[in-house]
Amino acid sequence: MTGANWLQLIVLVVFLVAITPPLGSYLAAVFGGGKAPGDRVFAPVERLLYRVGGIDAEREQRWNVYAYSLLAFSLVSVLGLYLMQRVQGWLPINPTNVHAVHPAVAWNTAVSFTTNTDWQSYSGESTMSHFTQLAGLTVQNFVCAAVGLAVAVALVRGLTRRASSTIGNFWSDLTRGVVRVLIPLALVFALVFVARGMVQSLNGFHTIRTLENAAGRVPAGPVASQEAVKEIGTNGGGFWNANSMHPFENPDGFTNLLEILLLLAIPFALTYAFGKMAKDQKQGWVVFSAMFALWLAAVLVTSFAETGGNKKLDPLRVSQTSQQGTSIAGNMEGKEVRFGTAGCGIFAPSTTGTSTGAVDCAHDSLTPLGGGVPLANMMLGEVSPGGVGAGLYGMLIFVLTAVFIAGLMVGRTPEYLGKRIQAGEVKLVVLYILFVPLVVLGFAGASVIMHTSASARLNPGAHGLSEIVYAFTSAGNNNGSAFAGITVTSNWYQTTLGLCMLVGRFFLMVPALAIAGSLARKKTVAASAGTFPTGTPLFAALLTGVVVIVVGLTYFPALALGPIVEHLSL
């Protein structure tokens, strides 16, 4: 890591910490009820949307009605997006003349973009029309992020309300998230991206003739508008196959760092919003610290691994050092010159610590350790800092686990924010924690045993196993990045990966909402001498430990056979 590389990381951290309080306060105002900044502009738009939808936004919902609304909206989204892909050949704004998307791909993509996964079993260039990109995929980039936000604030309401039967109104949370948070941010940063060189038009390919008189093509499309919300909403689905490695999706070192900042911004800021809504900022900072520690550790390991290079290339007299700043140090396979290995060292852990899954370097070509970190990051359930909303509710589930473990240690009924955590909640927490590993490891194991699915690997040996494990981990945790060498176009992968995405999204959201409902009903109890304080650095450390241990026990064998064996073979 050069001095400039370190400075880049430090500047990112400074901006991240600096924007957390103001953005968090804003989020708390948007979802806290009562007046919020910008009411004059936003309220009329919201009223219009409510009128179209026939929605009484003032009417609060019990947790199960809230969940019904959420599932109904997601179901309609999946069906709507599927249909759009199937008929895109007959729709306008199709300058690249693509036909209907194959049914298996369309199903997989519809589920993928609706669950904030944005896993892509297709190449954007040759599969999606501009119409589908802007009216289908971009829309889901907004609304599914707002659905995540909604569940997070519903859980926070559950924790902070007393003896309440309701946890908010889903339609109102969804609409406010889109109108007041995502659209304004996306609008501003889409234009910043265009200014730096991202394309934004409704054109197809430009035909060119090169200096050597060969025919060539330059792609075009409504890219920047999708790119902004792709990061801000931790979606991660690329307009084109190469995602944020593509020069038109990530033109330079500045956009690269900005994309990282944007995908981390809301997940981290939500911890501050949580502190604000809980009227105890320390609780917010504890969650922030645990997320930040896990994120920074991942960034440092990946950065050193990637800038250190691939030892296997040294005997071939390939220079992987910076040669007095004239070359780029490290493992350059699958990387772009303008970001180098250090830019990838920050991007890869950030995109997998959140549920983004955008990539600025090819994860399949990362060094064993550099690629093991993104894999482990997703296995954590994406809580460092996690997806928009999903990160906060995921971490709060771990908080409940941590207070439960602390309660066992001191022999008292565990409490959090004055709420007793009892058998009912702990059962739901266990359910939440077990669902994803069950499908991820189950399907990955089955894929390894079956000849046809095992032969889908591109790379041999331990790395090939990692490709399969990575695919299911990515889908199950709604990430969407890939060790992309694996061919996942078979019906087996399209179907099972789609199922993993559904489980990883809705089988977690429903228990989270159930916990919210159950906690909202409870009265608060005053803290006593036996209460384990949760606003302290000690608790932040305990929380971090719980995350690592719970996940470690679940996934260590898979990690040992994949990245760890490969690292030892270097």
Place this chain on the structure above:
Amino acid sequence: MMMRRQLVAAVKMFLAFTVLCGFAYTFAVTGIAQLAFHDQANGSLVKVNGRVVGSKLIGQNFTQAKYFHPRPSAAGANGYDASASASSNLGPTNPALLKLVRDRAVAYRKENGLTPNTAVPADAVTASGSGLDPQISVANARLQVRRVAQARHLSVSAVTTLVARHTQGRTLGFLGEKGVNVLELNVALDRLSTS
């Protein structure tokens, strides 16, 4: 009953958001971008004598000795297919990758008249992430200078100066990495040769 009411609301809201986030938002961004950043929004195209020869940001292949050559590319069957951006996805320990790198290093040394022991910059023998990387490292460009100068009957120092002029530094001095834009450098070379 409740489920049906929720489903009806869901359909209406889905359509409303499609109009708002799909059409209104995208067209607003497109409109402003086309007005305020017309050049970038349309692909930062590079023209020579009125003919579009490429985009500043999209790498393309060069094979002739008189041009600087880009990095290896895995986009499309022959590389640099801008309708099929892609990386190789070869893992770090994959024998196929190691063989490719060895072969590329041998070819690179031969092409540029380097001794068999010359260390080759990593970017010259590895495929980029997008397959459309518009840049090469400064070290990579410098090793190609002699070949290009010979092919064009130019002095090595003239070509070296041109490389320096087309080296793009880190944004703000610390964001990303330094690199040489291959297309812009080659356009400048042609201009130098004809003037």
